[in-house]
Amino acid sequence: MPQLRMTGRGLWITVLIVPPLAFIALFIVYPILSAFAYAFFDWQGLRRLDFVGLENFHTVLFVEPYRSWTLNAFRNNVIVFFALMVLQNGLGFLLAYALWRELPGARFHRIAVFLPVVLSTIIVAYLFKLFYHPLFGVVNITLKSIGLGWLAQPWLGQGGTALWALIVAQAWHMVGFPTLVFLAGMQRIPGEILDAARMETESEWVKITKIVWPLVAPSATIVFTLLFVGAFNWFELPYIMAGLDGSPFGSTDVLGLYFYRTAFGNVSAGQQDFGLGSALAVLIFLFIAAIATVITVRLRAREIQL
Amino acid sequence: MAGPPRQTCPGQDGRRTGVAQLSLRGIKKRFRTTDVLHGIDLEIGDREFVVFVGPSGCGKSTLLRLIAGLDPITDGQFFLNGKLMNEVAPSRRGIAMVFQSYALYPHMDVYENMAFGARLMGLDKPEVERRIAEAARMLRLDELLQRKPRELSGGQRQRVAIGRALVRKPDVFLLDEPLSNLDAALRSEVRLEIARLHREIGGTMIYVTHDQVEAMTLADKIVVMNAGRIEQVGSPRELYESPANTFVATFIGSPRMSLVDVTREGNRLNVPDGGSLALDALPQVPALKLGLRPDAVSLHRGGGEGFEAQVVYTEYLGDNAYVYVRLADGTVLAARTAPNDAFAPDAPVRVTLAPGAAHFFSAEDGRRLVP
Numbered sequence: 281m282p283q284l285r286m287t288g289r290g291l292w293i294t295v296l297i298v299p300p301l302a303f304i305a306l307f308i309v310y311p312i313l314s315a316f317a318y319a320f321f322d323w324q325g326l327r328r329l330d331f332v333g334l335e336n337f338h339t340v341l342f343v344e345p346y347r348s349w350t351l352n353a354f355r356n357n358v359i360v361f362f363a364l365m366v367l368q369n370g371l372g373f374l375l376a377y378a379l380w381r382e383l384p385g386a387r388f389h390r391i392a393v394f395l396p397v398v399l400s401t402i403i404v405a406y407l408f409k410l411f412y413h414p415l416f417g418v419v420n421i422t423l424k425s426i427g428l429g430w431l432a433q434p435w436l437g438q439g440g441t442a443l444w445a446l447i448v449a450q451a452w453h454m455v456g457f458p459t460l461v462f463l464a465g466m467q468r469i470p471g472e473i474l475d476a477a478r479m480e481t482e483s484e485w486v487k488i489t490k491i492v493w494p495l496v497a498p499s500a501t502i503v504f505t506l507l508f509v510g511a512f513n514w515f516e517l518p519y520i521m522a523g524l525d526g527s528p529f530g531s532t533d534v535l536g537l538y539f540y541r542t543a544f545g546n547v548s549a550g551q552q553d554f555g556l557g558s559a560l561a562v563l564i565f566l567f568i569a570a571i572a573t574v575i576t577v578r579l580r581a582r583e584i585q586l
Numbered sequence: 587m588a589g590p591p592r593q594t595c596p597g598q599d600g601r602r603t604g605v606a607q608l609s610l611r612g613i614k615k616r617f618r619t620t621d622v623l624h625g626i627d628l629e630i631g632d633r634e635f636v637v638f639v640g641p642s643g644c645g646k647s648t649l650l651r652l653i654a655g656l657d658p659i660t661d662g663q664f665f666l667n668g669k670l671m672n673e674v675a676p677s678r679r680g681i682a683m684v685f686q687s688y689a690l691y692p693h694m695d696v697y698e699n700m701a702f703g704a705r706l707m708g709l710d711k712p713e714v715e716r717r718i719a720e721a722a723r724m725l726r727l728d729e730l731l732q733r734k735p736r737e738l739s740g741g742q743r744q745r746v747a748i749g750r751a752l753v754r755k756p757d758v759f760l761l762d763e764p765l766s767n768l769d770a771a772l773r774s775e776v777r778l779e780i781a782r783l784h785r786e787i788g789g790t791m792i793y794v795t796h797d798q799v800e801a802m803t804l805a806d807k808i809v810v811m812n813a814g815r816i817e818q819v820g821s822p823r824e825l826y827e828s829p830a831n832t833f834v835a836t837f838i839g840s841p842r843m844s845l846v847d848v849t850r851e852g853n854r855l856n857v858p859d860g861g862s863l864a865l866d867a868l869p870q871v872p873a874l875k876l877g878l879r880p881d882a883v884s885l886h887r888g889g890g891e892g893f894e895a896q897v898v899y900t901e902y903l904g905d906n907a908y909v910y911v912r913l914a915d916g917t918v919l920a921a922r923t924a925p926n927d928a929f930a931p932d933a934p935v936r937v938t939l940a941p942g943a944a945h946f947f948s949a950e951d952g953r954r955l956v957p
Contacts, residue, residue, distance in 0.1 A: 472689035475656050479683050480703035480754070482675040490702070494693040 312565065318558035325552065336559035340542075346556065352530050353538040360447055360534065361511035367451035369503055372458030373496075377488060379459070380466040390463075394456035401453065405520035408449035412436050439531035442522060446532055450517050454510075458503045465499030466492060494582075501579035505572050512568050515540070535564050605632050605667060606680075606757035606790040608653070612662035615648055622648050624814045625662065630792065630807075635784050637793045639801040639837070640811035646794045649811070650760050653792065654683050666757070677706070682751035683760040686767065688743045690735040696746050697731040704753045714753070721749040724786065725779075741772045748783070761793045765800060777803060798838050802826070810834045828945075832952035835877050835945055841908060841920045846876040846893075847949065860914025861894040863938065867957035869946050874955060877945030880908055883921035885935045892936035895919065897929045911935055 319336050322329040340346045375393055379386050396404065411418050412435040420432035435445040469492065477491045493500075515536030518526065524546045526533025540546075543557020608630035615623040623645045630636050638646040651657045653664065655676035664671045671679055682703075690699050697718060704714045722728045725745040735743055744764060751759055764780070765773045781804055784791050795801055801808050802822045810817045810825065810833070818830040822838075829835035835843045848855040850872055856862040886892065895911040898918060902925060909921045909929050919937065929935065946955040 470687060470689065472685040472687045473691065475651075475654075476683070476685060476689040476691070476750075478656060479654060479676050479681070481706045482677045483706075486706065491691060 315558045315561045315565075318554055319562045321555055323554035326554070332555070336555040337563065340556055340559050340563070349530070349533070349538055350535075350560070353526070353533045353535045356443055356526075356532065356534050357512050357514065359443060360450075360514055361508060363444070363447045364451060364454075364507055364511055365504075367447065368455050369458045369507055371451065372455050372503070373462050373493075375455065375459045376462035376466055377492065379463055393459050396453050397456040397460075399453065401516040402520060404449060404453045405517050408445070408452075409436065409521050412445050436521065437528060439528055442528060442532045446518055446521055449521065450514070453517070458507070461499045461503050462496055465496035469495050497579065497582050501576060504579060505575050508572055508575060509568055512564065535560070539564065606630075607632055607665075607667050608758065608790070608792075609665040609668075610649075610653075610662070611665070613649070613652060613659060613664060614661035615645070615652060615657070616660045622814055623652075623660075626816055628809060628816065628819065630790060633788050633790055635781075635791045635793065635804055635806045636809060637795060637801040637805035637807070638809045638811055639795055639798055640817075641837075642796060643813075644811040645814040646796075646809075646811045647762055650683075650762055650792060650794050653758075654681055654760055655679055656683075680757040681760060682754045682756035682758075683762065684744075684747045684751050684764050686763040688735075688747040688767075690743055690746055690750070692735050695732050695734050696727060696738070696749075699735070699746055700750045700753045703750060707754060717753040717755070718749075721752040724752070724783070725749045740768050741776060744768065744776060745779075748780075752783075752787070757789065759787075759789050759791045761791065763794055763796070765795070765797075780804065799840065802838070808838075810837060812837075828954065829877075830954050832875060832877065832947045835947065835954075839879055841880055843877045843879050843945070844917060844919045845947070846878065846913060846917050846919070847873070847915065848876045849873050857893050857913050857917075858915055861892060861936070863892055865939070865944065866941070869955035869957050871948070871955065873949040875947040875949055875952065877947055878919055878939065879943070879945075880920040880922040882940050882943030883919055884938045884940065885909060885911065885921050885923060885929065886938065887933070887935060890936060892938040895935050895937050897931055897933045897935060899931060900929060911937065913937070 318328075320331060320333060322332045322335070340350050375389075379390050379393070410416075414420060414432075414434035414437060417435075419435065423429060423432045433441065435441050473491065473495075474487070477487050481487060513536055514534050518532050518534055518537055519540075522532040524537055524541055526537050539557055539560045542560055543552060543554055545552030608628075610626050610628040610630075613623055613626040613628075614621070626649060638649060640646050648657070652659050655671070655674060659672050666679060666681075691702065694702065700718045700721060701714050704717055709717070718731075722731060725748060727742075727745055727749055730738060730742060730746070735746070738746065744767075747764070761780070765776055768776060777800060780791075780793075784804075793800075793804060805822055807819060808822055808825055809819050812833050817837075818825060818834045825834055825838045829838060829843075832845055836845065846857060848857055850856075850868055851862075853866065853868055854862045854864050855868070855876060885895075893913055895913050898910040898912050901908040901910070905925060907923050907925045907927065909923050909927075910918055911921060912918050921937070923929070946957065947953060948955055
């Protein structure tokens, strides 16, 4: 039998790998597995009662009022995802292109664009809550001062604008991230390829759509996947800006808030249901895992070796 | 999306594209605070094969990029067929370029690489197909049209890059060190290919290289550049036979021309403490640089007329040999000899010159002196 000997290198690798693996097992794998398990039981507070099979899943998906709440939160997540796809990733791509082309001031803007990403979500959320304040907020004051006072409104206080106000805040916060990733992708494109394109067209649009965009596909894969996961796990910003109920009237409710409310209770409802919460968590997890896999596989296929 | 306006497409009927007359007047280029080109004046005629040659950093590639329009001209004027091109976009100059790295679009197959620019010119589909078929035939790309660039060898990529330029039927072809990424065997093959293409298409070609062999073999006209200036413009023969200064003299020709500092007394040239030589026609200056190519130098054993020298080593090349000898002042000369004419290292020899084969340059500024 071959003898297992711990070489110096092997020891190093073990020492480096075991702690993070243990961490992941304890704080990620174990909670996921226990959520799976919890979802199949009836709960009273923290006391586990009977095994109920798929009852909890059935309740959150098909029994009112849970059904409406689930659908409403899910619909909002979908809106958030597509809106951020345009505002955050789309804008990020254009910003990256502008930075890459070294327009005047590129050096300053490279830092300026990424700076908000470094800020804590708490800070961004409070900042924007102040910006959107109906009376003293900089948004309404600015609108009034430039003669667009009729546009001023309680952005966070009405169903039609609240979710969009949050989306804008989120996009401002994170736009630097896709910008950075796209910029890195563009900087990998050999300069002569762009020169070759310039010899054939002067249209920026053609250069962007036919040359640059296909060549930054690897960056797009990672950015799309992360945005998808982020959009469906969205929690901190709406929690701080709109509260646990997704006020007003659930217009900013998203799956993250809804799950939290259901599993751990809140001030207004006061009750908590681990079983339903876990069922929701499991559904969110499966949905994100499935779609993220599809996105990754589909986009990988169109990546190009430079 | 609004497509680009249709450009005129000369040469739809035959191979030949439009007439191309390039005129560069006082072209200067400055990158931030560094002057790269110090006023280039150059005329390039229709159908000429012009080679810009010079050492790295002499500004030859920069000049090519200015002609292409990829970098803005700092000062001076560039006319193409009498039209000022300074502010015209690269895609509207009627110029195509083959890049050193080939710069093929990695996400498109060979056909798409060639079709991309042709479509953007506003050509209709049958015309695009016809041109690609023609280019593919000329460059033997038929088998490769569905391949992606990464599936091609260096030589094949090179041909695709040339094909991409061909289908646009430009007035002027620019080639930036197109052979530098190929191995030696392929290089001479592609060199012949390019010469053949120029004969067949007949367009004006501007070719940049640091390799004087490529320049000599391909060019109708060579532009020798150094440190942002043109040193000399002329046919390969003119440059070889009457170089304008010591830079051109030593740059063109292999092995390099050797320069010997000599003093003149009457019709005799002296190497300090190293013997002397009588020549018929000499420039009337007291001191000068004597330029000697290997075929101008004869070596003799024993005493008599000529510069004294010592053999350093011999390069045997089969059909002939180069013997390197050191003169009394330390200058090393190459002499071409018969292959079986053996000279032992350190043997003393005398150097004489073939009649009319010596070049004379000013000792002060290196300019050519005529006797």
